[in-house]
Amino acid sequence: MLLRIKNLNVSHSGRHVLRNISTSFETGEIVMIIGENGSGKSTLLKTLAGLIDFDGEIILPNGYSDLSELTGYVFQNPETQIIGSTVWEDVIFGLENIGLSKEEMEKRANYVLELLELDELKFFDPYYLSGGQKQRLAIASILALQPEFLLLDEVTAMLDKNGKREVVQAIVKLKEMGKGVLVATHELNLFLPYVDRCIYIDNGTISFDGNPQDGVKIYKERIHSEFAQRR
Numbered sequence: 001m002l003l004r005i006k007n008l009n010v011s012h013s014g015r016h017v018l019r020n021i022s023t024s025f026e027t028g029e030i031v032m033i034i035g036e037n038g039s040g041k042s043t044l045l046k047t048l049a050g051l052i053d054f055d056g057e058i059i060l061p062n063g064y065s066d067l068s069e070l071t072g073y074v075f076q077n078p079e080t081q082i083i084g085s086t087v088w089e090d091v092i093f094g095l096e097n098i099g100l101s102k103e104e105m106e107k108r109a110n111y112v113l114e115l116l117e118l119d120e121l122k123f124f125d126p127y128y129l130s131g132g133q134k135q136r137l138a139i140a141s142i143l144a145l146q147p148e149f150l151l152l153d154e155v156t157a158m159l160d161k162n163g164k165r166e167v168v169q170a171i172v173k174l175k176e177m178g179k180g181v182l183v184a185t186h187e188l189n190l191f192l193p194y195v196d197r198c199i200y201i202d203n204g205t206i207s208f209d210g211n212p213q214d215g216v217k218i219y220k221e222r223i224h225s226e227f228a229q230r231r
């Protein structure tokens with residue numbers, strides 16, 4: 001399944017934040033989205049989540065009429081997303097709005113909790129979970145909605161080393177399930193071994209789109225030379 005973007009432009013309060021973005025995303029691939037703070041990574045993901053107005057075209061796969069059916073967005077801070085008073089309830093809450101039978105909701109909840117290795121914590125209050133467990137719960141609740149593409153915005157930034165590792169392993173599982181995964185991140189070395197493609201956004205435009213090793217190399221060289229110039 002292919003999600004294509006053509007000449008995408010996004011403005012925030014009259015200022016162009018994304019300019020002429022054209023690319024496409026496929027299910028079964030992990031794409032790392034890199035770039036300095038303020039370059040437009042979150043705006044790109046939020047636009048693909050259907051949360052922001054845009055100019056240009058986003059071309060959905062056959063059979064889809066709305067971005068919200070196709071994509072699911074996960075925030076940097078899992079606490080902004082977790083609302084249940086137990087792990088189980090949190091997943092169920094997300095499903096209650098889409099009119100599923102009780103059996104279907106429970107089937108999906110069991111499936112995603114097992115997949116993300118949270119099934120033993122079903123009846124725990126999310127408040128007491130570790131950072132990595134909370135973030136896996138946030139991902140599980142979104143995954144239960146069965147999006148084809150997951151949009152993960154700096155989801156490892158707030159985690160300790162173990163939490164980061166857990167979440168990276170979960171992301172690899174999503175790919176193995178055939179999901180498309182877009183990860184905006186500053187943690188280049190953490191993700192590099194697992195990603196299929198890298199998009200480098202510089203000041204609202206795509207500066208590189210291709211092989212992850214090359215993308216990271218170009219980005220690092222650019223950062224170093226800017227740093228040297230500032231001194």
Ligand SMILES: Nc1ncnc2c1ncn2[C@@H]1O[C@H](COP(=O)(O)OP(=O)(O)O)[C@@H](O)[C@H]1O
Pocket residue numbers: 012013017035036037038039040041042043044
């Ligand atoms: N809601 C908003 N209103 C106005 N400007 C915004 C808003 N969100 C982001 N911006 C601006 O858009 C630009 C891109 O931001 P963002 O997409 O968050 O970048 P990144 O995620 O790469 O750090 C920044 O200049 C930021 O200040």
Ligand SMILES: [Mg+2]
Pocket residue numbers: 041042043153154184
């Ligand atoms: Mg951001």
